[in-house]
Amino acid sequence: MPLSPQAYRPARPLTEIADFLADPVEAADFPQTVIRFRNDRAAAEIGLETLSDEEWVAHLGRFQPLPDTLPGPMALRYHGHQFRQYNSDLGDGRGFTFAQMVATDGRLLELGTKGSGQTPYSRFGDGRLTLKGGVREILATEMLEALNVPTSRTLSLIETGEALHRGDEPSPTRSAVMVRMSHGHIRIGSFQRLAFERDEAGMKRLVAYVLGHFHGEDSDDPVRLLTVVTERTATLAARYMTAGFVHGVLNSDNINVTGESFDYGPWRFAPTWDPEFTAAYFDQTGLYALGRQPEAIQWDVMQLASSLRLIAESDPLIAALEGFATTYQAEIVSAILWRLGVTPRGGTEDRALVQSFERALRTSQAGIDRVYFDLFGGQVPDHYGDTWSELRDLIEPYAPRRPRDGVYWQGEPESMLIDEVEAIWAPIAERADWTMLYDKVARVRAMGRALADPDAAA
Known part of the structure; x- marks a missing residue:
């Protein structure tokens, strides 16, 4: 072999x-x-x-x-x-x-x-x-x-x-x-089963396994596990929001304790910034709508904390949970600046820039991918109207994270909206023609290279 x-x-x-x-x-x-x-x-x-x-x-x-x-x-x-x-x-x-x-x-x-x-x-x-x-x-x-x-x-x-x-x-x-x-x-639901069955020995072994093999820590401390999972899942929530991605089914059995997203069913990308945008037709209350995803993920992490009560005291677990909001706020700033292609300056300036960007995106209802594409590197195009004037002033002193060059920037932004997903599927279903899928994957990977940090592998 x-x-x-x-x-x-x-x-x-x-x-x-x-x-x-x-x-x-x-x-x-x-x-x-x-x-x-x-x-x-x-x-x-x-x-x-x-x-x-x-x-x-x-x-x-x-x-x-x-x-x-x-x-x-x-x-x-x-x-x-x-x-x-x-x-x-x-x-x-x-x-x-x-x-x-x-x-x-x-x-x-x-x-x-x-x-x-x-x-x-x-x-x-x-x-x-x-x-x-x-x-x-x-x-x-x-x-x-x-x-x-x-x-x-x-x-x-x-x-x-x-x-x-x-x-x-x-x-x-x-x-x-x-x-x-x-x-x-391993998911939050893995720990919930052990708590349900009152399996203290299994819970301790699973804590040590996850910390050792997935987080590189020689520890069996449940509070440390919750701290790491809280940080990783808050980061995931921030990245979802920055991408305009709606997973659709953020149940606790779908939340990986490594903080890595997986298991994609009714997912969608939002075309514009609409906090009520949902992916699943069966999510009739909007529980997992775009704007509620951080809350949903945090709620799931709270179920992990509840499960770990089998082998840990409440107070340190509660303290670990409090890190979710802090991590999320820091990560949403970092993620949006990354997507805008500018180098962070630190302090309140970055937060003010992100808040202005969020307001303009929500007010204008412009296409999410279009805006990130046009603004990459820190330049607000002249044809963007008054809604973007505050952001234009705030972003001016920011240095580009990487040059806006290469083939990708000579074309149009890549999106993954539902109409295109269906259009890619249609020729596969009708005549086993996979060309559109393979072409889309190639273009998305080219976008990834264009967005990547300068020292990232090609």
């Missing part, structure tokens, strides 16, 4: 806690396996980019074990609040974790699936993924990565040759199995 000898570093720490966290499962036997998307850029970070297509299918479509990592697929157990209602009947119902490895940057990464068949937690589901759902996840993860949002990445999408029936899209529809590369799959 031509695994990259320099980059392939298999690991298997999940086996240390699998006795109380996961169940061994088997992948479905699919009628066919046709590669539709292989992310060799991401695969290079874990030494898999040298796999032949045949080997790619064997390991990422048929799930033959990769050398020296997990012995087989594991479906994780967890509980969670779903739209604020506690559900103890959860777990990986159409996915599993099947490999761990240390990436070139030193992080422990995991390979997990979506659409890989039924598990003990499938309930009444078929354990499958629609091809359209896989395409949507590719688009979400590529766009978020380019916009500097901590996210899982879509490593592989393989069409599997089954006809699926779904109530929310024309049926029968095509099927697929997807592999995501993620910095862990």
Whole structure:
């Protein structure tokens, strides 16, 4: 097998806690396996980019074990609040974790699936993924990565040759199995299950596992874990807001304790700054609307704190939670200045600039991506009206973070609005034409390079 000898570093720490966290499962036997998307850029970070297509299918479509990592697929157990209602009947119902490895940057990464068949937690589901759902996840993860949002990445999408029936899209529809590369799959709901079952020993082991393997700290202190998760999730909330991204389902079983966004279902990007903009048709109260996402994520982190009460005192946990607002405020300033392409000056000037930008964006109802594109580097175009006059004055002394050059800046801003997502899907559904998808991914990656920090890798 031509695994990259320099980059392939298999690991298997999940086996240390699998006795109380996961169940061994088997992948479905699919009628066919046709590669539709292989992310060799991401695969290079874990030494898999040298796999032949045949080997790619064997390991990422048929799930033959990769050398020296997990012995087989594991479906994780967890509980969670779903739209604020506690559900103890959860777990990986159409996915599993099947490999761990240390990436070139030193992080422990995991390979997990979506659409890989039924598990003990499938309930009444078929354990499958629609091809359209896989395409949507590719688009979400590529766009978020380019916009500097901590996210899982879509490593592989393989069409599997089954006809699926779904109530929310024309049926029968095509099927697929997807592999995501993620910095862990432990979620707040994993801790909620242990609290529900009053498993103190398991809770202590899971705290030490997460701190050690995902946050690089030799500690089993639950307060320290909550502090780190609070900071990471507040940063995620700020990046969501800066991108105008609406996840759609911010349930506690969808919040990763690494602070990395994952599991993309009804997501959307808002075309303009509308705090009430929602992604999911079933979010009838707007619980997870654009403007309520920081509150929703903070509420989920509070459920982690409540779970950790099993092994910790209340007062230090409450103190750790108070860091969410402070971190969020600092990170929203940093993220918006990054997206505007200017170098922070520090102090109250940065905050005043961001507040002015937010007011102008909300008042003008201009396109979010258009504004960031036009203002990148700190210049407000002349044709922007009086609404932007205050910002024009405030941004004038700011130095560009990087030059506005390259092919990307000679074209139009890249967006990922729902109409374009549907337009990309249409030729795939009608005539198996994947050109628009591949072209979009290439353009989004070019945008990511244009936005990246000057010393970032290409």
